[in-house]
Every structure is written in structure tokens, then in C-alpha cells.
Amino acid sequence: MRWIGQPVPRLDAPAKVTGRAIYAGDVTLPGMLHGRLLRSPVAHARIAGIDTSRAAALPGVKAVITGRDTPGIRYGNWRLMPQTQDELALQIDKVRFIGDEVAAVAAIDADTAAEALELIRVDYEPLPAVFDVESALAEGAPLIHDEGSLTSNVSLDRKIDYGDLEAAFARAAYVREDRFELPSVSHAYLEPCACVAEADLEGRLTLTTSTQTPYMVQCLLASALGMRENDVRVVKPTVGGGFGGKMELRSWEVCAAILARRTGRPVKFVLSREEELAFGRRRHAMTIRSRLAMDRGGTILGKDLEVWLDGGAYNSMGPTATFLCGNFGAMLYRHPAYRYRGYHVYTNKAPAGAMRGFGAPQALFVTESQMSMAAEELGLDPIELRLKNAMVAGDEIPGVAKISTSGLAECLRKVAEATSFERKRATTAAGRGIGIACSSFITGGVFNWFDTPHEFSAAEVRAHDDGTVHLLTMASDIGQGSDTVLRQILAEELGVSIDRIRLTAADTALCPKADLGTWGSRVTLMAGNAILAAARQVKDELAGVVSARFDLNVIHEIVFADDRVFARARPERGVSFGEAVAMAMRARRGGAVIGRGAYTPRGKGLVTPTFSFAAQVVELEVDRETGVVRVEKITTAHDSGTVINPLGVEGQLHGSIHMALGYALCEELVSREGRTLNPTLLDYKIAAAEDMPAGESHTVEIHDPEGPFGAKEAGEGLVSPTAPAVADAIHHATGFRSCSLPITPEKILFALEKKGEE
């Protein structure tokens, strides 16, 4: 193929490296004001009163708003269950975490806005607060959300009961139960959130915002302001990473809109890194209890999983994480019986939301840790044990979906062979370890929690007589490179060179409705399929006019390649792509040649159309004096279906490893009494470039019938195996098996000391 599978450099890279790309924070408009948010300094309190008069009187301040100036309509991504919509842009009656938004200011510059915040007086009446799941669930705990019908701090639960779990455990030769603690970590995207709102004089709003999901922001902003959906236009500019942290309507977007309407001027908000780390979305901290039943040979008979998600003060994307954890808990391996209980629990902390992996890093840390522990106790090879249970095409995700293709076994064999795993695992050099873990992930979500009436993705392809093509889509490139991948897909299908494709994306007023955005590794498959459908309409039309022009017998195959349209058997009977379009326009008496396509997964279960798989081996060294872990090499084999852009997949792997190393070894948002103690990148440590280990990757290309050109996902699955593989390797190196993350030097030294004492 000419474009699929080729290492096409990212088409947005030149603009980014030369500084010409425009992020939301770069947008400057005539008369623009700067906004800032006033946040609660207390974790849980009634708001007795707010006095904004001194702030409003400050020269340069153009508007000050509180919750009373908003319509007070609660919003949230889970529109399918309105009772989960628990957010307000500015709190009216009470605050629920340190950082909860209570007022917003628009001023002529950011300094004046900041000064104005200090002049706002809020009277808080403190309430008892809870900062962990256990306290939140305790008898007599304060009810964080007392505005609805909830009677406890469990905002939502999910139950799965599949197969005969009791029988499975009854006949099991081997049962183990473990408890795991997974921390809260930050996306730490390069670009803090920013937005610019403009209000026109007909009552319409335009919001340019750093988001993964412009369509969702459009819908929710309209409902939060009581507006018609299409009177709101949301534009995604260049975005510097999201990882799940930018897929919701957020307070500053609502405030910018209200302030723009009030002042008649554009209003910009740019968050600080401190706001992001202290108050921003994060990955759910989870407490997980897992009970596993196997037969003597290590075949899984059943699993009983309980998960408590520390949701923070609002639901955010917690319901999806609660839902997906249930699926991920039974992934990778066949589970004939499965019980899942997931509880999303409110606490008086910053809300957790979606983050790369969306429940999988936690659930698979548990699965893979237990697999390695079981292998050890049963005296089995950890890879053999996994191979024995590995999912293959046709296997069922308990009750909700079937695996269409799986390269898991091949991935396992590949990394085992590439790393001489068996030999190295048998070696026990002091402080050196090798560990393994696998992962799997969804390729887009099926369950329609957003309750959209639109197709999940849509595309329009306009073919022009100059041989160029214009692709319009709501798909949102947030840095993952999808704009390049989508153009590759279209170039391949139409047989035109990629430089002939203009892309207009992620503008809710202009691009075809709709696309649910960038999350759940959905873009390549869903937008790709929509694009293929649109391209095929164009091809049908052009094939028709070329056949007519050259009197081609009906059985001729018409080929689109090299910017030409021609009969495969008679290549001279053909014209350039542009000439074919010109002919079609003549046939339409001047009408444009346009294809429209859409994709919605139907008949693919309730989780995802298809799953990716991967296996990863980590080799590391533990300094037994300091407890410091140095990861030396990571070898990965992944089944992402057909790889559309090897450079892109390689980039996703590097990024995943980078992020997962932090999850495994050093990252954690630490808080005390609801106050984040490490809200800067000096204190919140992420891996640096020099921390990156040597890497080796192998592609197990399996054509997936549901994916465009057979593609599956590569953006999120690869973030899951590293932490359990690191934990496994540390155990191999030290004998210490950590059931919590991050595995800090302190934990290692403590364990080694304890072991030494034993």
C-alpha cells in the first residue's frame, strides 16, 4: 500500500516545532479580557455569602460573577443518566473540595484579574469532610452531595454476575485473594487548559478551547447556559495533550462564556500548572480486592473483583471508569465465571476523571500481578500460564462483547523469545530482575453514555477538479497524530497523494455532526471508518463517469491510485483524479462531488468493536542500598491490528512507557486533609528524558475486520503493562511483591529491611 503502514512524519510537526501552531492560549482577539477563577480554600462548607463589590470596583475589572449569575443547571458527561450530572461551573450553596470554583473575574489583564480575586470575600460555614473511600463509606459520614436523592457517598455502582462463581471457587484447586492500592496521578499534559469565549450580538457563542471533545463541550455548555445546542460553536485549536483530562465541560469554559456575554468582549482563561496539579482531573485512586480461582494447571475458573474508586467531589468520568473496570477486570484471559462490584465513591477531594487507560492500568495491574503470583505459587512459567488462559478470537468478555481478533499469544511468544525471558527469569543476579505483563484495550467505546442522537463519527469528503480533496471531520487531534493517520486512510482509499488533502477538523459549526471526540482510543477506528464510507461514495461516482467515458464493460475493476482513476485491466483507459472529478461535475451540471460517511458500532456488543493486545517485558536493576530502580530495557510486542503509521504507533509506545514508568515508580498526587501537597512539577515527579530505558518493539499485525484497513488502537493499551511488569521485575530482583503503586525506593527499602529482619 502507498500510505497505510508507511512511516509518514506528522503533518502538524513543522508548525509545532517552528512555533507557528496556535494553541488556545495563543489566541489573541481585539479587546480580549483575561479571566481567573476564585476557588474554595476549604474542603467542605456551606457558602453563607459572597461579597464581590470590592473586586468589581477595582479599576480594570470588567465583570465578576458568582454561582448566582449562572443558570445553576448541573451538567456532566453522563447524559444518559441525568442523576449523575452533578457539576456547576460556580458553586451556589456549598463547596465540596479545596479548589471548588466559587467566582470568576474578567479584567483587562491577568494580573488585575488575580488582584480582584483577593478582594472577593466568601463566608464559608465549614462542614465535616471525608478524604478517603473508607471514611466516605463509614456510618455517619457527611453526605457530600445532598442536593439529589443519594443517601450515601456512593454515587454509582456497577455489578456484573457472569457464570457460576460459587461453583468455580468450590471446585478450584487454587484460590488467592489480594488487595491492591492504586494512587491518583496526573495527566501532566504539556499544555495546561485554556480557552477563549466570544459572544456575538445575536446571542451565539464561540468557544475556542483546549479540549478532546468539542462536540461534548458544545452540548454541555449549551445545556448549562440554557441555550440551543447549535447557538454554541466550539473550536478545537492545536491542543498540547489531553490523555482524558480534557474531555468534559469545565468551569472556566462556562465562566468565559458568561463573562464574554456580560462584557461583550472575548474572554480568555489560561490555567496555571499549579491549578492543574492541585485541582485538575486525575486518574482514579482505587482500592481493589481480587479473588482468583484456578484449577491445578492454572486455568482460570473464576474471578471475584471489588473496586472502590475514589471519585473526589464530582462524578466527572467516574461512571465510565467504574463501568470499564468491570470489563477490564475480566480481560486478557478467559473467565468462565466472573463477579464484579464497582463503587464510585465521593470524597472531599479534586474529582478524578478519565485518564489514558480509563480503568485498565488499575484493573490490569491487579490481573497481571495475580497471574505472576499464581504462576510462582503453582510453580508454572509465567508466560506459559498466560498463554494457557490467553483470549483468542471468539472469546467472550463476560456478557458484553466478543473478541474479534487477538494477537495476545503471539505477543507473549514474541517478547519471550526476544528477551530470552525463560533464561533470564531463571537467573537470580542480585538486584537484577525481569518481569512480564500483558495488556488489552478497547478500540473506541460502544455504550452511549453521552446519549448522542448522532452517528458516533461522521466525515465529509469533497473532491475537487484540481485533484485535491477536502476532508471535514469532528475528529480531534490532541497531539496523538490522528490528523496524519486520517489523511493516510483517505489518501490510500482515494489513491491520491497525502499533500492533496486539506483537513478541516473539530469545529462544531462547520464539520459534519458529530464525533464523540478523542477518548477510549476511538479515533482511528471510528473516524477512519466514517472517512472510508465517505470516500467510497466519491469513488462510486468517479468510477461511474470513467466507465461511461471509456465505454468500460461492467465487469471492469476501476482502480484509484497514483492520483489516477483507471481500469485495472486497461490502465490507459483512465484519467487523473482531478479530471475524473471534473467529468463528474459535468455530469452533475456543475454540482459538487461530495461523499458523506458515518460510523456507529452496531452489533459489536456494549464495550468496543475490537480489542488491542500487548505483552511487555521489563528488565531492571534495583539498588539495594537506596531502593532506587533503574529500568534498563523494555521490550514490547503489540497487536494493534494493521499499523497505519509505524512512527505514530512507536510514538504512542514511547509516550505510554514514559507515563507508565511514572505510575510504576514515582508519580502520586499526595494530599493531606484534601490539600494537594505536590502541586508543582518540582514536587510531582514525572520521568525525564534521561529516565527512559532502551526499548525494543515488535508488531504483531493482525488484520481486524472492523478496523479501517484492519487497524485497532495503539494509544492507550500500551500504558497498562509497564507498571505490573516493573512490579514483577522488582519482585524477581528483590523478592518484594508490591501490591501498591508507585513502588518508591522507600517501599522497597522498607520491604527489604523487613525481609532482612525475617
Next chain:
Amino acid sequence: MRWIGQPVPRLDAPAKVTGRAIYAGDVTLPGMLHGRLLRSPVAHARIAGIDTSRAAALPGVKAVITGRDTPGIRYGNWRLMPQTQDELALQIDKVRFIGDEVAAVAAIDADTAAEALELIRVDYEPLPAVFDVESALAEGAPLIHDEGSLTSNVSLDRKIDYGDLEAAFARAAYVREDRFELPSVSHAYLEPCACVAEADLEGRLTLTTSTQTPYMVQCLLASALGMRENDVRVVKPTVGGGFGGKMELRSWEVCAAILARRTGRPVKFVLSREEELAFGRRRHAMTIRSRLAMDRGGTILGKDLEVWLDGGAYNSMGPTATFLCGNFGAMLYRHPAYRYRGYHVYTNKAPAGAMRGFGAPQALFVTESQMSMAAEELGLDPIELRLKNAMVAGDEIPGVAKISTSGLAECLRKVAEATSFERKRATTAAGRGIGIACSSFITGGVFNWFDTPHEFSAAEVRAHDDGTVHLLTMASDIGQGSDTVLRQILAEELGVSIDRIRLTAADTALCPKADLGTWGSRVTLMAGNAILAAARQVKDELAGVVSARFDLNVIHEIVFADDRVFARARPERGVSFGEAVAMAMRARRGGAVIGRGAYTPRGKGLVTPTFSFAAQVVELEVDRETGVVRVEKITTAHDSGTVINPLGVEGQLHGSIHMALGYALCEELVSREGRTLNPTLLDYKIAAAEDMPAGESHTVEIHDPEGPFGAKEAGEGLVSPTAPAVADAIHHATGFRSCSLPITPEKILFALEKKGEE
């Protein structure tokens, strides 16, 4: 009707009066540079050399270009006849008028750019020059365009021979021949031309420019730069008037694009008023010889018309003016025999182009002056004479078109009655005069001189389930109010309120292809018809789902009104417009409800689908001491078909009178040896608000079958009757019949003196 015929205030007015509207000159982008053009100080010369080195070395100058830095591809609007495409953005070998562009500079600010211009040294080798039509046509005149195959300075001619002219004159009882001189005048639009070009790193260009014809600019800029058409995006921002002066690709647009590519930064050009008046497009000065044959009763038997257009140094829109003058020469009245010779002549002056009326103000000044003169000589009432010859539906424009509807006779009767014309005309109070003239105009042009492969206008209507509608069109509102009119048309057709319609217009990358732009009074009819076609697709779909939902018998009429869709006979069987869309989306399984429509006049002759008509009476006073004319009242009756927006038509009438008063009495671009002597608004006098006379207008609404809701045009026709009516009234007041414009106090005094001497 709910929206058609209603005085809807212009929807763009609030943004304009509050200063929030963004014109090209308001666009500011990060890193933007400012461009300036170096123009020739000589009227005709070879360019022996250009030294830009000192300019390039000036601090703050980022690029300097000359013709050698352009591809040197000639361009022009008449793509159908490539030999007429005679323009270059920057001249390479020779300059042809004072103001011809020879170099361009981009610098960090406009002052630095201006300073750099002074450092460019151009060596000119002067050539003999010609400054009027007579010299240009004289034996041995220098050939202004020697680069092609022309052997004289006539760049193009048009001949019409219709009926037996010789026989007509042979049997005529009354023949008269007159010679007229019409001046060159400026559009004097409020907003001088401006543009901003941006070049991206993939080789694409975006040009935001003050234009009437973004699609034409796109096509021509692409060809001038040797680019693919759709790698150029042209965006029309708010435009402050055009009147024909902004419908071509212009030098600064090409230079901005080249400079943006060279520097990697946005480049803005803003013309000064002096540049506009001295070098800008203008209405053609014409010399016209007209010979008219009538029978004893005043019935026209034939007409022999010769027109020499002073084209200036380039063709610009001269070919169209030459073409249309031939049609306008035989308008208003039946001409059984007609001969036309039109000559477009190059001279070493700034090129003339299109201007409101496009040949009609000149041709109808001749027609109407001769009608009044003939009436006087034949002893006939001037209105009766006109009524006798007035075109009615079915009459033929010699050889090219038929009149579909005509309210001319009714207009004549209406103004005669409203002004007591007969009585006042019979009165000869010293210095007081009443005069009459009529006009007619095209409603869009048919002849495809731009050679577009697209429909002449296209529209896309996206219906949303929130009850809003998004209209996308390339139609270009340049201040005439078409954005409001088009929304009225759509609101009426879909039965939704106008505030529910979002409009996206005039962006070549996003709006449906194509629309030829704003000229020839084409927008309401052509874009309006395209919109109706698109709206009807939406209606068909919604009527279907509503019928299905309510089990409506096939004969039911489904009505779209009051934001509802329902059965006329059973109004309760219906839903809101938004609900109907939601139902249609369900029926499409989430697909969007989109209508696409287009309009191209077919089977409507080669001129226009339909003609407007008007009659106007001017009452004035001439100060016989000073020669100053004070126009006291203007009474107009017009047949613009169905009036869609009475406020808009009234505004067009006011604007037309304002512009035509200047044409009649004071405006003229005066030049000597090719140098414009009055290049400021202090010297070039346009009517001021206090010069505006009292007005009265009458609408003769005749439903035209070709127009949307029966509409014809109102933007240009009304600019023609005022000058001949003023001339006629001056004649009535003083006995002086002027066959040239403007009728200055000097001319009047000179004539009165001469008359006194007789």
C-alpha cells in the same frame, strides 16, 4: 408571509455600529507584517532595471519583491477568453499607467514599509503615452499591450446587428443623432481595500480580503501563483462596500500571498484613500454616439449605437461593460432594429472596471436623454412617449433574451401621478425644473465569462434537532444586506424564525462551491434560488417523517410555519421543527439532515434571468447666478419584483440616489497626462448627507416567476435614472440640455451665457 416583505432590520447592523465587526484591516495575527506597493510614477515606460538592495537592507524590512519574483502569469476575470487576461501583480517589462505596481515590501510596520519603498530604485525608459480614446485609436498611436497579438489599442469589441436597421432609418419620420461624454467616477466605498495573507507550512494559502468575489479571487490567485485552486482559501470578512470595485484579483492580494510565503509570517496590506482614488478601479468614461429612428408618433423603429469605453491600461471588467452596454442600449423600450458597436480601448490611465450599473448608467443616460429630446421635438408628452415604447413581458432584448415581467409602464404612471408631472412640466417657473427618466437592470448575469465549472450559486442547509438551521453559502454580503435577505428567504421557506438561522458565508474552503459573488445584482435571485432548492430537500425529508409518524394520508399538505411542521388540515398532527429533525435523524440512524441546492440560469437567454424596471422624477432648482443645482425631491417607482426586505430596498434606493447625484452633478476623476488631479475626498466631491433631497418611493410589486418568492433586483438598477432625470429637469429649468456629465455649475453657467448671447 412571516418574513418575506417584512422590514427586517439588518442582522449585521449591531456589530457594525458597535465597532465589533471585523473588516480585513482589523485582522491582527501574531507576527504579522505590513505590506506596501511601489507604483510607477510614469505613464508608459520600459522597466530597464530595479534595484531593491537598499530597501532589503533597511532594518525591519523582511522581504522585497519585484515582478521577477512572481511567476509572471497574466490573469483577469474573463477566463473564457484567455487573451483578455492582461494583468500582472507586479510589472516585469513595462509599466502602463501612473500607479502601475512594480514592487512590494513587507516590513514590521507600515512606516518601515513606506520608508523602504523610497529606497527602491527603478530605471524607467519612457515611452509615448495616450490618455484618451481618440489618441489611443489614432494612426501611429503607441501600442499599450504589445505582449500579445493585438495590433491596436482596441482590446475587445462587441457587435450586435438586429433587424433591418437601414430600412428602419429609411422609413423613419424622425431621426436624431447625439454624442455623449460620460466621465470616469469612483466607487468611493467607505472601506479602502485591505487583505491579510497567511501561508501554512504545507504550501497552502489563506487570504482574508475585502472582496465581492472570494471564489474568483481564489481561482485567479491560484492560477497567478501556479497553485492548485483549492490550496488557496479566500475568506471574505466584513466588507465596507464594493460597488463593483472589489470583484477582481488585485496586485496587493498576490503580493501579500507571495510575501507571506517568503517570510513565513502573515502579511497585511491596507490601501490609502489616495491610492484608491488615483489608481483604483473606476466607472468607465465613455464616448457614445447614438442615432435614433422613430415614426411620426414617436414609436422607436431603430437605434444605432456606438460606444467607446476608455478602459485604462488593462481590461479589468471592461469586456463585460462593453458587452452589457450593447444590451442596455436597447433596454427599456422595444427596438425592432438595433445596431451596436462597442469598443474597449486601452489608454495609459488607471484601469476602469465594474461599477454599480455596469454600463447602464451610461447607456441609459443616452437613451433617456434622447427620449426626452425626441418628446420635446415631436411635441409629445415625455411620459406618454415612454409608455408607448415601454417594454412589456415577452418583449425581446435584441437577440439575447426575453423580458419575463415588466412593471415599467406602471412605474411611469405611478411617478407621473405622484408628482403631478404633467402639471409641473407645463409650468415654467424660472430656475425650477422637473425631469423624468427610467431605468432597467439585470438580475444577475448569465453569460459565463468567468468560465466556472460550478453551478452559479450553491447552498447547504443543515437542520438541527434543537430547531436551529445552519445556512452555508458563498454569497457575499459586502454591505448590501444580502445576509439578512438570504436568512429571510430561508426562514420563510422553512417556517422557522430568523434568529434560529446561523449563517456561514463566503469562505471558499468551507462553503459550498461555488458562487460567482456579488455583482450584476445577482445575489438575491441566484443565492436565493439555491437556498430554496436546499430548503426544499430538507422539507421533503421532514414532511416524510411527520407523515409517517402521524399516519397522514398521502394527499395531506405538510406546512412549515411558526417553527412547526404539521398537516394543514390537521394542525394538531405535527411537531416542532426541531422534533421533526430529531425524528428524521432517528430515521437516518443518527445521520444529519442536510439539504443541498444550487442554481444556474438555464434557458434564460444570455444576459440575465429577469430585468428590474423603474421610473424616477426629479424636481430641482437651478441658481441662475451660480449655476448651482439643488435637487429638492426625487420620486421613484420601481419594479423589483417581490420586495423581500423593504428596509433593504429603501436603503438601496437611498444609496443609489446618493451615488447618482454625484454622477449627475459633481463627481469626476480628473486627470492630466495620466495623473489623477483629485485623489482625495477633499477634491473628489461626493454628495454629503445634507445634499440628499427629500424622497418618495413606490413599489410596483410584480411577482417574477424566476425570482425567489418572485424577487428581482434592487441594488443597481436604481443608480441609473437619476442622472438623466436631473439632466432633464435642468433642461426644463434652464433650457440647457447637457449631453455630458457631471452637469457642473460651470457648464450650466457657460450654457446660460451662450444662450443669453444668442
